[in-house]
Amino acid sequence: MKKNLFLYQLGEYFETFLPGIHGASKNTISAYADSFAIFFRFLQEKKGLPHYLVTYKHLTAALFDEYLLWLKNERRYSDASILSRMSAVTAFLKYASRREMSALHACSAAVSMELPSHTDHLFSHFTKEEIGILLRLPNPNKYLGSRDLVLLSFLYDTAARAQELCDVCAGDVRFGSVTKVRLHGKNSKDREVPVSDEVSSLLRYHLKLNHKNIHGHKDIPLFLSQSNRKMTTACVRGIVEKYVRLAKRVNPDLFSAKNYSPHSFRHSKAVHMVESGVSLISIRNFLGHATIAATEIYARVGQAAVTKALTDRKIPRLAPAKPMDRPKQNALPKFIEAAR
Numbered sequence: 001m002k003k004n005l006f007l008y009q010l011g012e013y014f015e016t017f018l019p020g021i022h023g024a025s026k027n028t029i030s031a032y033a034d035s036f037a038i039f040f041r042f043l044q045e046k047k048g049l050p051h052y053l054v055t056y057k058h059l060t061a062a063l064f065d066e067y068l069l070w071l072k073n074e075r076r077y078s079d080a081s082i083l084s085r086m087s088a089v090t091a092f093l094k095y096a097s098r099r100e101m102s103a104l105h106a107c108s109a110a111v112s113m114e115l116p117s118h119t120d121h122l123f124s125h126f127t128k129e130e131i132g133i134l135l136r137l138p139n140p141n142k143y144l145g146s147r148d149l150v151l152l153s154f155l156y157d158t159a160a161r162a163q164e165l166c167d168v169c170a171g172d173v174r175f176g177s178v179t180k181v182r183l184h185g186k187n188s189k190d191r192e193v194p195v196s197d198e199v200s201s202l203l204r205y206h207l208k209l210n211h212k213n214i215h216g217h218k219d220i221p222l223f224l225s226q227s228n229r230k231m232t233t234a235c236v237r238g239i240v241e242k243y244v245r246l247a248k249r250v251n252p253d254l255f256s257a258k259n260y261s262p263h264s265f266r267h268s269k270a271v272h273m274v275e276s277g278v279s280l281i282s283i284r285n286f287l288g289h290a291t292i293a294a295t296e297i298y299a300r301v302g303q304a305a306v307t308k309a310l311t312d313r314k315i316p317r318l319a320p321a322k323p324m325d326r327p328k329q330n331a332l333p334k335f336i337e338a339a340r
Contacts, residue, residue: 006055007333009096009103010036014335017095027163027186033339034234035088037332042070051333059093059106064113072116078124078259079116086115124257125267131156133251137243144226148239150199150206151223155236155262157199158183159269159287162233162262171218173203185288193286232340236262270298 014033018024024032043049046066049058064086071077071085090110096103126134135153139145155165164183172182179200180192195203203222210224221230240262248255257264266287273283284295 004052004055005100005102006096007052009100010092011333011335013092013095014339029339030163030233031084032088032091033336034232035085036092036336037234037340038071038075038085039067039089040332040336042067046070051331056096056100056102056106059109061109061112064109068113068115076259081259081261082116086110086113123267124260124264125271126260126264127254127268128272130247130251130254131265131268131272133247133254134243137246146209147206147223148243150202151236151239152243152265153199153202154181154195154223155240155265156269157195158193159266160193161185161266162236165223165236165262166221166231166233168222169218170207170220170222173207173222175200175204179203183288189288191285191288233262234340240264267298270295274298 014029018029018032040051040054043051043054043058047058047063068082068086071082077085090107090113093103093107093110097107135149135156138149138152140149151165154160158165158181160168160183164185167184168181172184174180174182174192178194179197180194182190182192184190206222223231225231225235240260244255244260270283270287273286274280280295280298283298287295289295
C-alpha cells in the first residue's frame with residue numbers, strides 16, 4: 001500500500017519534531033492535536049474525507065476558506081479560537097513544506113489566508129445566576145450526570161484550567177477542616193487551593209463511587225472519560241459545551257456571550273471574587289498568575305459588590321447510579337489521540 005505522505009509527516013511532526021527538536025510543552029502539543037482533531041472532523045463531516053485519505057492536494061485556499069466559515073458559523077468559535085485552530089495547521093504545513101515539495105502549495109494557501117483580527121480583550125464569563133443554572137443541569141442520579149456535576153462544580157470552585165483539571169489525581173485532594181486540592185499549573189508550578197464544603201462533599205462522594213481503592217492508587221486521575229481513561233481538554237470542553245447548549249435552550253434570555261469554554265468558569269470565579277471584595281493580590285495567587293497585570297482585567301469586569309460568599313448556594317447531593325453506555329467516537333490517527 002502506498003504511504004500517505006501527509007499523514008506520515010504529520011505523525012513525525014507530533015511524535016518527533018514537536019517534543020524533541022522543537023521542545024514544545026505537553027500542553028502545546030495537546031492544543032495542536034486538539035486543533036487537528038477539529039480539522040479532521042471538518043474534513044469528515046463537510047467533505048466526506050476521512051483522515052487516512054487526506055493528501056496535500058486537498059489543502060487548497062478554497063478548502064481553508066470553507067473551514068474558517070465552518071468554525072465561525074457552525075462551531076461558533078470566537079476570533080481568538082479560530083486563530084488558534086488555524087495557526088496549528090499552518091505551523092505544521094510550514095514544517096512540512098521545508099521537507100516535501102508537494103506541501104508547498106498547501107502551505108502557501110494556509111499562509112495567505114485572511115484571518116480574523118483578534119482585537120477584543122474581553123472574555124466570556126457566567127453570572128452567578130448562570131453558574132447556578134449550569135450546576136443544576138447534570139442529573140445526579142445518572143452516572144455521567146453525577147460525574148459532570150462534580151466536574152463542573154470543581155471547575156468553578158477551583159478556577160482550574162482545563163489541563164489542570166485533567167492532570168488532577170485522586171491523591172491531590174487533601175480532606176480536612178478545609179479541603180484543599182493541589183493543581184499542577186503552567187511551567188510545572190503547583191499551587192494548592194481550598195474548596196467549599198459543598199464541593200468537598202461532592203469530591204468525597206465522587207472518590208467513593210469511582211475510586212473505591214484509593215490507597216496505593218493516588219496517581220489515578222480524579223476525572224475519567226467514558227472509556228475510563230485520563231480525561232482530555234477536548235473532553236472537558238465537550239462537557240461544558242453540552243450543558244451551555246442546554247442552558248441556552250432552557251434560558252434564552254441568559255447566556256448572551258457568543259462563545260463559552262472551560263476557561264469561562266475560571267473567568268467567572270475571578271469576576272465573582274472581585275465582586276465579593278477579594279483583593280487582586282489574593283486572586284492572583286488563587287489563579288496562579290505570574291504577575292498582577294494578568295489579574296487586573298477582572299477588576300474592570302467585576303463591577304457590582306456583594307456581601308455574601310461565593311459558596312452560599314447549596315449543591316444537590318448525589319445518588320449512586322449505574323454507568324451509561326458510552327457513544328462511539330470518530331476515529332483519529334493514533335498519534336493525535338496520544339497527544340491529546
